[in-house]
């Protein structure tokens with residue numbers, strides 16, 4: 001693959017970034033789009049570098065930065081870590097699709113266990129009505145859980161689709177997270193989390209998929225979501241405050257059970 005000219009994209013994007021100063025407001029708002037950074041969004045191209053560049057630009061901007069993943073497009077993203085701390089608040093608006101590469105071979109040794117990894121970020125929100133699709137079919141086919149597993153890739157190393165680690169003030173609302181290779185959403189050592197109005201789904205044969213895994217985190221609020229995943233929801237060494245929540249519907253394959261966590265608060 002030819003070397004891509006990244007810097008011109010970055011400069012063009014920053015020059016083109018729309019800075020709005022709301023009347024009476026002190027805080028600037030900046031609007032960025034993945035496309036400003038050279039992303040193609042055809043579901044085939046490798047848009048990873050554009051995503052990384054866009055993240056870096058958003059992270060370096062103070063105030064509130066909206067980073068848009070445009071609707072009607074599919075951005076194929078290889079495993080990435082999007083790290084903080086950032087100067088301001090980032091609102092990642094996922095209106096289109098973010099898709100994973102389909103082949104497990106696309107994960108190198110250093111990438112094991114991660115796909116979209118947010119690390120050390122505060123004041124981050126994901127919303128926008130779009131889809132994050134792990135396209136985990138080949139991972140599920142290669143998985144097995146029994147003691148004599150001879151799979152070339154034991155299920156433990158399959159990636160977490162959205163992993164938030166050492167984050168605070170995270171909000172994930174109104175998006176679909178589907179077909180994760182393993183866990184759809186993971187919060188590790190996170191504080192003040194809201195995961196509302198999510199659709200988290202993978203098919204019946206997606207053995208081992210997990211809806212949400214919460215590890216060593218506090219103030220995690222998970223409400224009004226629809227889970228329909230291969231295996232289960234898990235909380236390990238986590239503390240969920242305000243949980244269970246009202247109208248929280250969980251369906252796990254294969255028994256098509258409808259679980260409602262704890263008491264209802266209608």
Ligand SMILES: *[C@@H]1O[C@H](CO)[C@@H](O)[C@H](O)[C@H]1NC(C)=O
Nearest residue numbers: 001046047048049052078106
């Ligand atoms: C896609 O781009 C990322 C970032 O530049 C790179 O790490 C990865 O190896 C690329 N994948 C392929 C298959 O070229």
Ligand SMILES: *[C@@H]1O[C@H](CO)[C@@H](O)[C@H](O)[C@H]1NC(C)=O
Nearest residue numbers: 144145146147148149150151
């Ligand atoms: C695993 O292999 C051992 C030894 O061959 C056998 O006794 C055992 O039943 C196997 N376990 C499963 C789950 O197949």
